[in-house]
Amino acid sequence: LKAPSSLRSAMGRMADALAKMRTPEVMAAKAEMMESILSLAPAPKPNAGKLTAQVFQEPFFKNLKGEGMIFKIPFWSDYHTKYFIGGKKGVGTGRPIVHACLLIGCVGYTLEYLSHLQYLGHGRKHAHADGEAAH
Numbered sequence: 688l689k690a691p692s693s694l695r696s697a698m699g700r701m702a703d704a705l706a707k708m709r710t711p712e713v714m715a716a717k718a719e720m721m722e723s724i725l726s727l728a729p730a731p732k733p734n735a736g737k738l739t740a741q742v743f744q745e746p747f748f749k750n751l752k753g754e755g756m757i758f759k760i761p762f763w764s765d766y767h768t769k770y771f772i773g774g775k776k777g778v779g780t781g782r783p784i785v786h787a788c789l790l791i792g793c794v795g796y797t798l799e800y801l802s803h804l805q806y807l808g809h810g811r812k813h814a815h816a817d818g819e820a821a822h
Contacts, residue, residue: 749755773779
């Protein structure tokens with residue numbers, strides 16, 4: 688089974704183009720360009736590990752690890768142990784996301800109720816006062 692001549696000539700042209708791209712001069716030029724790019728990168732600071740350790744002492748990270756002030760309250764400590772660390776199993780769950788969604792929904796509904804939903808019943812009150820049937 689032979690490939691058509693047009694396919695063989697196209698493959699030959701591709702092989703020639705690849706061979707031209709991989710000459711020692713082109714490869715040396717690419718290596719030199721990579722060296723110049725790498726030289727532009729900032730050198731790592733000698734105390735980078737110490738700075739990283741300081742960052743992880745911030746209150747946000749302490750709360751993630753369960754060492755913050757809020758975890759001195761028994762409820763939060765138990766919640767963190769049960770859902771984030773996973774208790775005895777050692778595997779956390781996705782339930783805190785569901786809890787956060789429910790909390791946001793309850794707070795949102797409460798705010799909506801307090802702002803205008805509590806006044807919707809007045810239409811029925813006035814309809815009955817006039818003797819009309821409420822819809």
